[in-house]
Amino acid sequence: MASLSSFRLAVAVAALLVVGSCATEVTFKVGEGSSGKSLELVTNVAISEVEIKEKRGKDWVALKESSTNTWSLKSEAALKGPFSVRFLVKNGGYRVVDDVIPESFTAGTEYKMVMDRMEAKPALRGAKLSFISYEVTFKVGEGSSGKSLELVTNVAISEVEIKEKGGKDWVALKESSTNTWAIKSETPLKGPFSVRFLVKNGGYRVVDDVIPESFTAGSEYKSGINI
Numbered sequence: 001m002a003s004l005s006s007f008r009l010a011v012a013v014a015a016l017l018v019v020g021s022c023a024t025e026v027t028f029k030v031g032e033g034s035s036g037k038s039l040e041l042v043t044n045v046a047i048s049e050v051e052i053k054e055k056r057g058k059d060w061v062a063l064k065e066s067s068t069n070t071w072s073l074k075s076e077a078a079l080k081g082p083f084s085v086r087f088l089v090k091n092g093g094y095r096v097v098d099d100v101i102p103e104s105f106t107a108g109t110e111y112k113m114v115m116d117r118m119e120a121k122p123a124l125r126g127a128k129l130s131f132i133s134y135e136v137t138f139k140v141g142e143g144s145s146g147k148s149l150e151l152v153t154n155v156a157i158s159e160v161e162i163k164e165k166g167g168k169d170w171v172a173l174k175e176s177s178t179n180t181w182a183i184k185s186e187t188p189l190k191g192p193f194s195v196r197f198l199v200k201n202g203g204y205r206v207v208d209d210v211i212p213e214s215f216t217a218g219s220e221y222k223s224g225i226n227i
Contacts, residue, residue: 029110040072044156049088136223159198
């Protein structure tokens, strides 16, 4: 029978790993570029590395990030599922999910990452991780100028709107590509800009004056909001 101290340690570890109800569950969506010899995975959050292991495989094979949050692999031989996935969370170590992508996957299908184990942290191996919390950030894209604004988010959100300095109305941005939101105006835009965005199943969040008037392309601004 486990000792009381061991039980308390297990509870403490679990408490450290559990994130509040507004956390984001990591998902992998099978992209349209997937086939018998290729696999494309689109994540709903920004992660650093993605690797897969085929059925009965011994080695992890790295996928390349072809575009924002899109990871792909092309093989000369047919890929054999189900596939285990290992990915690196910034400042958080590796997460591993066994057999999460089935052999008979279909493009467009989304799979939830309920972590089987963590790697590089042996003491936590075997812990169940369901959620990882991320602070939402907005990176000003290269397409931004005095009359246009492009915002790249580090997580998948449903809607993005901005309000100019002294403005009364929220103006919607269009998602031009994955996690990239843009607006073009006939007149110069006036910052600082407040941002309102919609979290799936979580309602709207508002961040006042988060994008400064003198923004520069490539700059990243933190919202102070975790999802």
